[in-house]
Amino acid sequence: MxxxxxxxxxxxxxxxxxxxxxxxxxxxxxxxxxxxxxxxxxxxxxxxxxxxxxxxxxxxxxxxxxxxxxxxxxxxxxxxxxxxxxxxxxxxxxxxxxxxxxxxxxxxxxxxxxxxxxxxxxxxxxxxxxxxxxxxxxxxxxxxxxxxxxxxxxxxxxxxxxxxxxxxxxxxxxxxxxxxxxxxxxxxxxxxxxxxxxxxRPESQDICFITGEGHADFIETWSGTRLAEGSILDTAGRRLGTHRGLARYTVGQRRGLGLGGPHALYVVALIPEANALVVGSAHEAASRWLSATGATFVSGSPPPAGARLAVRLRYRARETTGVVSYPSEDPAVFHVSLDVPHRAAAPGQAAVLYRGEEVVGGGIIARTEALERALSALSSRPRRPVTREASRREDRPPAHLQRFHEES
Missing domain, CATH: 3.40.50.620 (HUPs)
Structure with missing residues (x-):
């Protein structure tokens, strides 16, 4: 080479x-x-x-x-x-x-x-x-x-x-x-x-178009509308407090929730259909699997099903490992069964696959075990059920992620 x-x-x-x-x-x-x-x-x-x-x-x-x-x-x-x-x-x-x-x-x-x-x-x-x-x-x-x-x-x-x-x-x-x-x-x-x-000359920043203000404030300024407050729920559907707009939070986040209590709480899932932020224990926030959509592979060919590869789920995150599979004949959607549950698998971030030092490819995270678990728990509540049928489909992402991939 x-x-x-x-x-x-x-x-x-x-x-x-x-x-x-x-x-x-x-x-x-x-x-x-x-x-x-x-x-x-x-x-x-x-x-x-x-x-x-x-x-x-x-x-x-x-x-x-x-x-x-x-x-x-x-x-x-x-x-x-x-x-x-x-x-x-x-x-x-x-x-x-x-x-x-x-x-x-x-x-x-x-x-x-x-x-x-x-x-x-x-x-x-x-x-x-x-x-x-x-x-x-x-x-x-x-x-x-x-x-x-x-x-x-x-x-x-x-x-x-x-x-x-x-x-x-x-x-x-x-x-x-x-x-x-x-x-x-x-x-x-x-x-x-x-x-x-x-x-x-000083180092450049990660998000070049946002300076001083945080990303949530930038979003409010750009759109001209404030982020809507909503309920913070536990995984049983009990209301614990009020969030300041879903854009201010991400899966795995612990700080800045504004919640007290004897045990640490983490963001488990963001449910835009209900404008709800679901929090839970470290165990409840961790996912043993994820599905990614809109996948591309550097060589043009996907790795074989069953391949064990390293996976990075955020830009500066440590890699973990898992086994890749494909829920359908479409290689643009892949599933990773993680060897160790991961607490920061956030829909919208990329899951990038590595073989040693080489980049194999990647896709945008659409579904995770933690998200599905939260949706299932909230959907079983007798009041105001929350559903996301599209996210249960193995062959396509939720509706809002479909729009993302259409733009790409």
């Missing part, structure tokens, strides 16, 4: 953010003899961090100015790419809506798949580049048959392979991750040694 990338002297675009990772990426490619130029996205939300309006012109944005400074220092051409419409449609709007519908989406999944390695990659190719290089901590390699493989970055603390599982073979054939075999500390030392101004 060989490292994927162009021959020396090829034209390569670098996604410049103005930070240390993209600056070192560009510098390394220049040193390797490539013809390098920089591209910087403006999403329409960059100005929030600059204290401006959502449609602030790109020229006044700190990250654009920083990226332009990197380009000047390295002596490479630089261009700003306006992705505002795409970013709103495939990242921000689904993020806000899905949170309101009781899910816990990860906006980086859609951003990488449809914006960075969608719109930005298309722009790079249109400008004559054969590859788009970024500062992601992940690795791509090509086997003898020409198939591209995606691997974790060497630095486990910075590995970003989780948010890249949805990239296609075509996308992987045009991307480069020069930092994938390095640790963050090495990158910082290298930046200082190269005299790059970006070496002292």
């Amino acid at each position: 060989t490292r994927s990338g162009p021959t020396t002297g090829a034209r390569v675009a670098v996604a410049l953010s103005g930070g240390v990772d993209s600056a070192v990426t560009a510098a390394l490619l220049l040193k390797a003899g490539h013809e390098v130029f920089g591209l910087t996205m403006t999403t329409g939300f960059d100005a929030v961090s600059a204290g401006g309006e959502l449609d602030h012109p790109a020229g006044g944005l700190p990250h654009v100015a920083a990226a332009a400074g990197v380009a000047r220092q390295l002596g490479i051409p630089h261009q700003v790419v306006d992705v505002r419409d795409t970013f709103r449609q495939v990242v921000v709007e689904p993020f806000c809506r899905l949170y309101r519908e009781g899910l816990t989406p990860n906006p980086c999944l859609a951003c990488n798949r449809f914006v960075k390695f969608g719109r930005l990659l298309e722009t790079a190719l249109d400008m004559g580049a054969g590859h788009l290089a970024t500062g992601h901590y992940a690795r791509v390699a090509k086997d003898a048959a020409g198939l591209h493989h995606l691997f974790k970055g060497r630095d486990p603390a910075k590995d970003q392979s989780y948010v890249l599982y949805g990239l296609s073979q075509d996308q992987l054939s045009h991307v480069m991750f020069p930092l994938g075999g390095m640790e963050k500390a090495e990158v910082k030392v290298l930046a200082a040694r190269m005299g790059l101004q970006a070496a002292v």
Whole structure:
């Protein structure tokens, strides 16, 4: 298996953010003899961090100015790419809506798949580049048959392979991750040694379009309506208190529930149909199985039923292991029986499958044992039954998740 990338002297675009990772990426490619130029996205939300309006012109944005400074220092051409419409449609709007519908989406999944390695990659190719290089901590390699493989970055603390599982073979054939075999500390030392101004720039945040306020406050501001309060129930259906809007909570959460008592309580499930937050013990919040929908696999082929693989259920979560199966003939829906019950399997998050260091693929969590257990308990109550028939179907996600996958 060989490292994927162009021959020396090829034209390569670098996604410049103005930070240390993209600056070192560009510098390394220049040193390797490539013809390098920089591209910087403006999403329409960059100005929030600059204290401006959502449609602030790109020229006044700190990250654009920083990226332009990197380009000047390295002596490479630089261009700003306006992705505002795409970013709103495939990242921000689904993020806000899905949170309101009781899910816990990860906006980086859609951003990488449809914006960075969608719109930005298309722009790079249109400008004559054969590859788009970024500062992601992940690795791509090509086997003898020409198939591209995606691997974790060497630095486990910075590995970003989780948010890249949805990239296609075509996308992987045009991307480069020069930092994938390095640790963050090495990158910082290298930046200082190269005299790059970006070496002292602060780290970027996880959700780039939300600064200062929390995600729930952002959702209220974006939609123009407040999150609706509702009941906090235990798994027997007894009312324990009032929640401040489902978007403020996620499965497995313990803090911030506003509930007293002698025993720790965790979020077991969010039931948007009843605007109810179900809490319970650590045991009740844990799931021994989950189902994921909208699955994609890096090679294009799903792993065989019965394969035991590592599974990561959140971006920075520790991996667990489980056995993969398929409830129907549709490989876009897979089921994982976990070896150890997991307390943070949240619908809306991705379940990403690994074989050692290699990313196999992944899908969006639609059903979990904890969710089904909560629905069953609440449905058996004599008053105000709660049902979600779609979530009991093995061959499709709940209705609100179907809309998510239609957009994808």
